[in-house]
Amino acid sequence: MKILLKSFILFLVSTTFFCCKPIEKHNLTKYVNPFIGTGGHGHTFPGVSASFGMIQLSPNNGQGGWDWCSGYHYSDSIVIGFSHLNLSGTGGSDLKDILFMPINKKVDLTTSFSARDAPYRSQYSHQNESATSGYYSVFLKDHNINVELTANLRTAFHKYTYKKNDLQSVVIDLETTTASHIRIENKFTVSGYRYSEGWAKNQKVFFVAKFSKPISRKQLIANGKIIDSDYVEGTKTATQLFFEEENGSTLEARVAYSSVSIENAKENLDYDKNFDEAKKKAIKNWDKELNDIVVETKVDSLKTIFYTSLYHAKLAPTTFSDVNGEFRLENDKIATNNNYTTYSTLSLWDTFRAEHPLLTLINPEKVGDMISSMLAYFDERNKLPVWNLYANETNTMTGYHSIPVIVEAYMKGIRNFDTEKAFQAIKTTMMQNERGLDHYKKYGYVPFDLLDESVTITLEYAYDDWCAAQMAKALGYKEDYNYFLNRANNAYKYVFDPETKFMRGKSSDGVSWNEPFDPYRSKHRRDTDYTEGNAWQHSWFVLHDTENFIKMHGGSDKFTDMLGQLFVQPTEITGEHTSPDISGMVGQYAHGNEPSHHIAYLFNKAGKPWLTQYWVKKILDTQYNTTPNGLSGNEDCGQMSAWYVFSSMGIYPFNPASATYEIGTPLFDKSTINLENGKQFIIEAKNVSDKNFYIQAIKLNGENYNKTFITHDQIIVGGVLTFVMGSQPNKNWGLKN
Numbered sequence: 001m002k003i004l005l006k007s008f009i010l011f012l013v014s015t016t017f018f019c020c021k022p023i024e025k026h027n028l029t030k031y032v033n034p035f036i037g038t039g040g041h042g043h044t045f046p047g048v049s050a051s052f053g054m055i056q057l058s059p060n061n062g063q064g065g066w067d068w069c070s071g072y073h074y075s076d077s078i079v080i081g082f083s084h085l086n087l088s089g090t091g092g093s094d095l096k097d098i099l100f101m102p103i104n105k106k107v108d109l110t111t112s113f114s115a116r117d118a119p120y121r122s123q124y125s126h127q128n129e130s131a132t133s134g135y136y137s138v139f140l141k142d143h144n145i146n147v148e149l150t151a152n153l154r155t156a157f158h159k160y161t162y163k164k165n166d167l168q169s170v171v172i173d174l175e176t177t178t179a180s181h182i183r184i185e186n187k188f189t190v191s192g193y194r195y196s197e198g199w200a201k202n203q204k205v206f207f208v209a210k211f212s213k214p215i216s217r218k219q220l221i222a223n224g225k226i227i228d229s230d231y232v233e234g235t236k237t238a239t240q241l242f243f244e245e246e247n248g249s250t251l252e253a254r255v256a257y258s259s260v261s262i263e264n265a266k267e268n269l270d271y272d273k274n275f276d277e278a279k280k281k282a283i284k285n286w287d288k289e290l291n292d293i294v295v296e297t298k299v300d301s302l303k304t305i306f307y308t309s310l311y312h313a314k315l316a317p318t319t320f321s322d323v324n325g326e327f328r329l330e331n332d333k334i335a336t337n338n339n340y341t342t343y344s345t346l347s348l349w350d351t352f353r354a355e356h357p358l359l360t361l362i363n364p365e366k367v368g369d370m371i372s373s374m375l376a377y378f379d380e381r382n383k384l385p386v387w388n389l390y391a392n393e394t395n396t397m398t399g400y401h402s403i404p405v406i407v408e409a410y411m412k413g414i415r416n417f418d419t420e421k422a423f424q425a426i427k428t429t430m431m432q433n434e435r436g437l438d439h440y441k442k443y444g445y446v447p448f449d450l451l452d453e454s455v456t457i458t459l460e461y462a463y464d465d466w467c468a469a470q471m472a473k474a475l476g477y478k479e480d481y482n483y484f485l486n487r488a489n490n491a492y493k494y495v496f497d498p499e500t501k502f503m504r505g506k507s508s509d510g511v512s513w514n515e516p517f518d519p520y521r522s523k524h525r526r527d528t529d530y531t532e533g534n535a536w537q538h539s540w541f542v543l544h545d546t547e548n549f550i551k552m553h554g555g556s557d558k559f560t561d562m563l564g565q566l567f568v569q570p571t572e573i574t575g576e577h578t579s580p581d582i583s584g585m586v587g588q589y590a591h592g593n594e595p596s597h598h599i600a601y602l603f604n605k606a607g608k609p610w611l612t613q614y615w616v617k618k619i620l621d622t623q624y625n626t627t628p629n630g631l632s633g634n635e636d637c638g639q640m641s642a643w644y645v646f647s648s649m650g651i652y653p654f655n656p657a658s659a660t661y662e663i664g665t666p667l668f669d670k671s672t673i674n675l676e677n678g679k680q681f682i683i684e685a686k687n688v689s690d691k692n693f694y695i696q697a698i699k700l701n702g703e704n705y706n707k708t709f710i711t712h713d714q715i716i717v718g719g720v721l722t723f724v725m726g727s728q729p730n731k732n733w734g735l736k737n
Contacts, residue, residue, distance in 0.1 A: 028290035029283055031300070031307035034131040037635050039074035039628030041583055041592065043089045044312060044635045046072060046131045047082070048151040050282065051289045051314040052343065052366065054257070054268070056086040057149050057156040059124075059138060060096055062115035066580065069093040074628035079140065080121045081173065082149065084156050084255060085205065085390075088315045089635020090347060091581065092396065094199035094389065098207050098257060101171045102160040104143045109171070109221045109238045120171045133290070133311050134282030150279040153319060155270035157278040158253040168245050170253070172209070173238040181233035187214035190239070191262045200392035202330050205257050208265040212252035212274075213243045254278075259320065259328035259391065267323050289314055292362040293645070296670040304626045306648055306668075309641035313358055316351075316637035317343035317370055320391060329380045330392045340369040340416075342376060346388040349397030350594045350636035352404045357653035358642045360412050361715070364676055367409050368416030374402045375421055384429045398453060398531050399460030400429050407467040408656040410474065412712045423475055426468050430461075430484070437461070439508075444487065445494035448505030448514045448529050455495050455503050456531040456595070459541040462491035466544035467657040492542050492549070501553055501562055503539040505529035520569075522582060532581040533595050536566055536588035541595060543655040546605040556606045563602055567615060584623045584632025586615070591623045592633020597643050601654045601662040604708040610694060610729030612708075613665040616647055617693040620667060649673075649683050650723065651710060659712040663734070665693045666723055679718030685725055692725040695733055708734040 037044035047058020060071040062080035067073045071086050081101035107119040128139035136149045148159040162168050174180040174194045182192040191208045218241050220227045222234035252275045258264035321327040321342035377385045387396035406422050436446045436457045446454040466488035472480035497504045505514030519535035530538040542549040553559035569588040583592030590596045603611035623632040646652045650666030666685040673681045698705040699722045
């Protein structure tokens with residue numbers, strides 16, 4: 001007994017030491033390729049931003065097409081300038097505010113022209129373009145100017161290198177707006193504002209720019225006229241600035257903005273660093289961020305995909321409050337936070353699935369601030385956000401998925417927000433009558449004859465309800481717990497067709513299905529029972545009551561037979577069966593859009609984890625690569641990338657608010673998660689290879705582990721999860737959950 005006790009103590013001490021040893025820093029920015037996702041339908045941008053930064057400074061091609069949502073697409077070869085606010089991977093286009101363009105000639109800004117035909121545009125080549133986390137450069141062919149960009153949290157830094165003896169000039173174009181103005185404050189400083197309407201209806205951007213050289217002359221334009229003044233205002237304003245070339249061939253500019261005022265933009269501006277200092281600091285900061293997870297493999301391409309994914313996952317949500325804590329609300333009131341950072345760009349329909357769960361592991365200190373931001377938006381509208389952009393509610397997509405983000409954080413022990421207020425906000429939101437909740441409360445589901453996308457809305461409200469129930473239970477609200485749990489566990493049953501086994505639109509009569517039924521049919525968010533997808537893709541969204549869901553199919557075998565059919569159905573369907581969001585196809589599984597992201601892990605729930613391993617490996621191999629087309633669908637503010645980060649390590653947050661992770665199949669020999677508490681959670685995969693992706697056995701801290709999931713609590717205390725991998729499935733592993 002003494003020998004056993006001594007051995008246990010030695011193991012405990014060695015494990016504790018191993019998991020709490022000083023973190024060795026690795027140079028990981030070299031693996032980041034921001035061009036991944038800039039082709040195809042990825043909609044990412046190659047420019048610069050700090051992690052969760054206020055500034056997203058990136059080249060703008062001047063195109064208005066869907067694949068230019070970020071302002072840039074790899075297929076292009078024209079740049080019209082460099083804008084300071086850009087979206088990463090969204091399906092909607094907006095922002096691209098405050099356009100700067102260095103040029104070497106005088107241009108006429110009084111004429112009417114489209115963005116694509118701007119007189120200051122230039123051609124460029126990818127051979128003379130480079131990017132990594134924190135730094136971007138491109139050579140402008142038409143102007144013989146090399147452009148370099150970097151950024152910190154609230155300041156953008158530009159460096160332009162002109163050809164010797166060339167005219168040195170910069171155009172600032174605020175483009176068409178509802179109102180704008182530009183002021184030359186002094187020989188080095190320009191300020192202004194731009195008011196506009198777009199996806200976010202009330203956008204007010206105030207900016208200040210400080211140059212490294214004095215402005216020798218300038219021309220200001222308002223509504224097509226040259227104004228002889230230091231100040232212009234109008235619906236379309238621009239300026240061309242000129243600098244003396246004898247003061248050297250390099251010009252630098254630093255730019256900051258605010259949603260509140262020019263004075264706040266000035267406070268946000270970093271006056272201390274020059275470009276080279278800022279670049280060095282930006283890359284160093286990104287290296288620190290990337291060291292949150294260290295993966296080890298001999299395959300460098302896998303590192304490139306992984307660290308680019310981790311980089312993309314840390315671009316949004318974006319910092320929105322100024323250094324003094326102020327930020328603008330949609331109703332134009334100025335709010336002030338005293339103890340947290342306010343965030344916007346909350347793409348919650350996408351990011352509640354894996355992006356926010358990832359942050360609970362590697363950036364938990366920011367999660368509470370993001371929730372406090374949601375509560376600030378709740379104070380304004382008396383409902384939690386759906387898709388918040390520039391502090392505007394866009395009401396884009398279905399459900400209220402701020403709710404699972406809040407509840408997940410609470411269930412994982414993150415409490416640096418007003419938890420009581422958060423629950424009351426959840427309850428108030430789910431008891432209102434907007435966005436189909438009136439029908440949902442009356443019928444228990446959303447009838448198809450009363451609202452489009454009824455099936456998706458029903459299923460997503462059911463999950464939001466389940467999340468609300470969990471927080472109610474934890475806070476001791478028994479009546480609320482029973483109410484929300486009852487709705488959650490019944491809603492999805494109303495739209496489940498026991499004959500076809502698909503989730504289908506049901507009429508308000510409680511009996512009739514939407515006919516004729518075609519499980520392949522999908523129109524893009526119009527006249528359909530599903531949001532951006534079809535019955536094949538949307539019939540699996542039951543994250544909270546999967547045991548009963550499987551029984552409704554007739555048990556594990558029948559359930560997995562149909563689930564397996566999803567991955568082998570015909571992919572190319574013509575006619576009405578098309579949608580730009582159905583991409584990244586494996587059969588009818590559509591990895592390019594978020595509703596499919598949990599599906600491969602359902603085999604775990606049905607007692608066949610080897611099928612989860614098979615299909616997760618298939619998705620990892622086929623839906624991500626190192627080219628500009630390396631994302632099979634919209635990046636969606638980090639969700640596509642977060643799926644890869646989790647799944648490539650071998651775990652995935654199937655039901656985020658459950659505070660558990662399903663086990664899939666790891667790609668790496670070793671993954672080390674450096675936790676905020678100073679501990680490490682290490683995932684090892686012995687014998688892993690391209691062919692050896694089936695789990696033979698697992699040990700957790702040296703003890704046999706036969707469950708297909710692991711809890712958040714097990715991870716954050718630190719430890720070692722060891723996989724033994726092989727080329728054939730072990731159908732006996734993981735059956736004792």
